[in-house]
Amino acid sequence: MNRPVRAIALFAALLLTPMASTAYAQGYPNKPIRLVVPYSPGGVVDYIGRTLAQSLTETMGQAVVAENRPGAGGILGTDTVARSLPDGYSVVIMDPAIVINPTLQPSMPYDLFKQLEIVSIVSSSPLVLVVAPDLPVKNFAELAAYGKANPGKLNFASAGIGTTPHLSGEMLKQRTGADAMHIPYKGIAASYTDMMSGKIQFSFSSIAGALPFTKDNRVKAIATTGAKRNSVYPDLPTVLESGASGFEVDLWLGIFAPAGLPADVRDKLSGALTTVLAKPDLKTAFAKVGAEPRGTTPAEAATILKREYEKWKTVIVEGKIKKDD
Amino acid sequence: MDVFSNIALGFHVALSLQNIGYCFIGVLLGTVVGVLPGIGPVTTVAMLLPISFTLTPESALIMLAGIYYGAQYGGSTTAILVNIPGEASSVVTTIDGHKMAGLGRAGPALGIAAIGSFFAGCTSTLLISFAAPPLAAVALKFGPSEYFSLMVCGLIAAIVLARGSVVKAIAMVVIGLLLGIAGTDINSGIRRFTFDFRGLADGIEFVALSMGIYGLADVAYNLQKTEEKAGLVHEIGRIWPSWADLKLSTPSILRGTALGSILGVLPGGGALLAAFAAYTLEKKVAKPPRHFGEGDIRGVAAPEAANNAGAQTSFIPMLTLGIPSNPTMALMIGALMIHGISPGPGVMNERPEMFWGIIASMWIGNLMLVILNLPLVGLWVKLLSVPYRLLFPAIIVFCCIGTYAVNRNPFDMYVMAFAAVFGYLCLKLDCEPAPLILGFVLGPMMEENLRRTLLLSRGDVSILVTEPISLGFLIISALLLLVVAAPFIRRKREEALRE
Numbered sequence A: 001m002n003r004p005v006r007a008i009a010l011f012a013a014l015l016l017t018p019m020a021s022t023a024y025a026q027g028y029p030n031k032p033i034r035l036v037v038p039y040s041p042g043g044v045v046d047y048i049g050r051t052l053a054q055s056l057t058e059t060m061g062q063a064v065v066a067e068n069r070p071g072a073g074g075i076l077g078t079d080t081v082a083r084s085l086p087d088g089y090s091v092v093i094m095d096p097a098i099v100i101n102p103t104l105q106p107s108m109p110y111d112l113f114k115q116l117e118i119v120s121i122v123s124s125s126p127l128v129l130v131v132a133p134d135l136p137v138k139n140f141a142e143l144a145a146y147g148k149a150n151p152g153k154l155n156f157a158s159a160g161i162g163t164t165p166h167l168s169g170e171m172l173k174q175r176t177g178a179d180a181m182h183i184p185y186k187g188i189a190a191s192y193t194d195m196m197s198g199k200i201q202f203s204f205s206s207i208a209g210a211l212p213f214t215k216d217n218r219v220k221a222i223a224t225t226g227a228k229r230n231s232v233y234p235d236l237p238t239v240l241e242s243g244a245s246g247f248e249v250d251l252w253l254g255i256f257a258p259a260g261l262p263a264d265v266r267d268k269l270s271g272a273l274t275t276v277l278a279k280p281d282l283k284t285a286f287a288k289v290g291a292e293p294r295g296t297t298p299a300e301a302a303t304i305l306k307r308e309y310e311k312w313k314t315v316i317v318e319g320k321i322k323k324d325d
Numbered sequence B: 001m002d003v004f005s006n007i008a009l010g011f012h013v014a015l016s017l018q019n020i021g022y023c024f025i026g027v028l029l030g031t032v033v034g035v036l037p038g039i040g041p042v043t044t045v046a047m048l049l050p051i052s053f054t055l056t057p058e059s060a061l062i063m064l065a066g067i068y069y070g071a072q073y074g075g076s077t078t079a080i081l082v083n084i085p086g087e088a089s090s091v092v093t094t095i096d097g098h099k100m101a102g103l104g105r106a107g108p109a110l111g112i113a114a115i116g117s118f119f120a121g122c123t124s125t126l127l128i129s130f131a132a133p134p135l136a137a138v139a140l141k142f143g144p145s146e147y148f149s150l151m152v153c154g155l156i157a158a159i160v161l162a163r164g165s166v167v168k169a170i171a172m173v174v175i176g177l178l179l180g181i182a183g184t185d186i187n188s189g190i191r192r193f194t195f196d197f198r199g200l201a202d203g204i205e206f207v208a209l210s211m212g213i214y215g216l217a218d219v220a221y222n223l224q225k226t227e228e229k230a231g232l233v234h235e236i237g238r239i240w241p242s243w244a245d246l247k248l249s250t251p252s253i254l255r256g257t258a259l260g261s262i263l264g265v266l267p268g269g270g271a272l273l274a275a276f277a278a279y280t281l282e283k284k285v286a287k288p289p290r291h292f293g294e295g296d297i298r299g300v301a302a303p304e305a306a307n308n309a310g311a312q313t314s315f316i317p318m319l320t321l322g323i324p325s326n327p328t329m330a331l332m333i334g335a336l337m338i339h340g341i342s343p344g345p346g347v348m349n350e351r352p353e354m355f356w357g358i359i360a361s362m363w364i365g366n367l368m369l370v371i372l373n374l375p376l377v378g379l380w381v382k383l384l385s386v387p388y389r390l391l392f393p394a395i396i397v398f399c400c401i402g403t404y405a406v407n408r409n410p411f412d413m414y415v416m417a418f419a420a421v422f423g424y425l426c427l428k429l430d431c432e433p434a435p436l437i438l439g440f441v442l443g444p445m446m447e448e449n450l451r452r453t454l455l456l457s458r459g460d461v462s463i464l465v466t467e468p469i470s471l472g473f474l475i476i477s478a479l480l481l482l483v484v485a486a487p488f489i490r491r492k493r494e495e496a497l498r499e
Helices: A003-025 A044-060 A072-082 A097-104 A140-149 A164-176 A188-196 A207-214 A263-277 A280-287 A298-318 B002-014 B017-035 B041-052 B057-082 B088-102 B106-140 B144-161 B166-181 B206-227 B243-264 B270-285 B298-313 B315-321 B327-338 B352-383 B388-407 B411-428 B434-456 B468-498
Strands: A033-037 A064-068 A090-094 A116-124 A127-131 A155-158 A181-184 A202-206 A220-224 A253-258
Touching: A033 A044, A033 A072, A044 A064, A044 A090, A044 A116, A044 A253, A044 A263, A044 A280, A044 B041, A072 A090, A072 A097, A072 A116, A072 A253, A090 A116, A097 A164, A097 A298, A116 A263, A116 A298, A127 A140, A127 A164, A127 A207, A140 A164, A140 A220, A155 A164, A155 A188, A164 A181, A164 A202, A164 A298, A181 B434, A188 A202, A188 A207, A188 B106, A202 A207, A207 A220, A207 B327, A253 A263, B002 B017, B002 B106, B002 B352, B017 B041, B017 B057, B017 B352, B041 B057, B041 B327, B057 B088, B057 B106, B057 B298, B057 B327, B057 B352, B088 B106, B088 B206, B088 B270, B088 B298, B088 B434, B106 B243, B106 B298, B106 B315, B106 B352, B144 B166, B144 B270, B144 B434, B144 B468, B166 B434, B206 B388, B206 B411, B206 B434, B243 B270, B243 B298, B270 B298, B270 B434, B298 B315, B315 B327, B315 B352, B388 B411
Parallel strands: A033 A064, A033 A090, A155 A181, A155 A202
Antiparallel strands: A090 A253, A116 A253, A127 A202, A127 A220
């Protein structure tokens, strides 16, 4: 049913292409830039996206407008940008789901590596491993040992099939041989009631989601999953520190544009991102949801993207996790 | 005694000139977005979130909360006037509210909705101040099995609620359940009944469905009536509810408030269940003569009181546990986090000025709303004197904009168009759409919780009857079923005996 629409869009795109290329010669940006947030308002991606849009507007001298296009785990919003003109006026902010989805779902509307290109990784934040208050474990190693010694006893919550909290739990099972049952929720916040009452034993949660519950020890935080310790939980060891080599989960956010961005536009965009990401007020704003600003070059970002794609692909294939048919 | 000093502290915060201002902005915006179909409190709160970062946490929360409960007031307006429920919880209001408008009693309907909401808002706020911690403890007792049984109870209540044929009501609930199942299954990630439309990956959009079934179908129905020259001219009638109306509605408002306050505490569909439950209860216990479904003012008073009470008490799990009971509350938790406040049991002690300030502002906000809304009633009612040939294109345009605005997904427009045709058929076949909406909203939650229960119990079904709260709801469900079945069985027996 979409086919005729797509054909018309393609035709229109072809017609517009020469006009568009003269447009950037006059200096990008000369009209508002659309930053698609492919999730509903209120989450971390939305917050970072909006904060970034505000700062970019000040730096670039053009309005950068954050636009929520939620649906299908980020695929719908990403797809609208994948099908836009590569002129730098349509970009999307996405989390690791963008590299997870292609392995998880055989039928994707776009090809990540052919139709999109990454401009920059803008932020990093680890997940935090939280356990039920009465679970007799104090660190990652003890949790893994408990899971091995007590098969059928552990349940872990996630924000749904194929989300980073789910795949992190799978990674724990695969790397340590612990047994645990995956219990999906609609968003990690919904799982905390069940964790407080001891029905759920652990989860890899976003920092923003965990903070209200770990602050007064209604659930126990035992580790963070980053390369180094996080400023929100400076006393918590990383999973790497507890000896699980290569067990690193980063809830990074990247800015993507349709593939084929002219070099000068790409440089200008990534330059503007690097400038705003170095600002102290942005660092403070990001820290509130446990994220740290990054601002990589497009080349560095592409390397990270590929590595992340491979990492999650291994977990998904080994765990035989599937979505769609 | 402590509570009173706390309340005094709250009013001290809420009555500062600045906070009164933000409270007013909040309730005004809330009323506006409540009236405009499609643009709900979630969108508005999300848009205002960045602005709220620059305010103090008290002012920010007071304003955002105002939007939320203000929208509950506004939502009933469209439900009554043009049969478009602004939110799921005002679906029930359309049943008698829109009928009243058709009888030229839109004014009293709007008036009683505002008065009922005001009373419920004030009472439930009082409840929050005295009983927030124990009530929050109740919410914590609700695990997946308890939710499942509660939803079963809600659906059976939907059948009891329907006017007319029980068989039709069951059919509508089942259709609602089936529609609710469409989309990606949370447990397996498999797409069900999406027919390869990516627009259906997240299921059918509620706003698209309700705008189609209620708003557009009603337009089609009215237009057909014009052709038959069946008196479409709405008489305006009196604008204010009479003393008799008020006297008749008072017990209903009280019952609605009580039910709404309790159910609102539960995360997930609390306010919606509250409105449906209140209506069901009225149908069974209100003093005869009962004209439910034909424009009985009590059918507006009770659910409106219930959904406003529910909206208010849904702050309890948010403020005291940090658990969001609906998407708007999730946004507010986000707003608090940005201000460096982690909602949870500590908030009352660590930030008493904020906690009590918000509660006090709810009283002030409810008062503002009633002052704001009662004069507006006259204005809204005048809207009905606009000739329908001018009014209906506007309704269609609003439905389209509202539906598109939710996800900016054109696919939702097709869903709405399809729902409109279906809704028109329902009207023609005299099938009440309210049970369908309840099935649609509760079905997915029910399935999610049942499967979660079974995952956690490793497939043992008996957990549903060994958990006391869950068992309690199942017993109530069984009793409700008996209520429906009893007259039917008696009739059958009489028939049998006669032979």
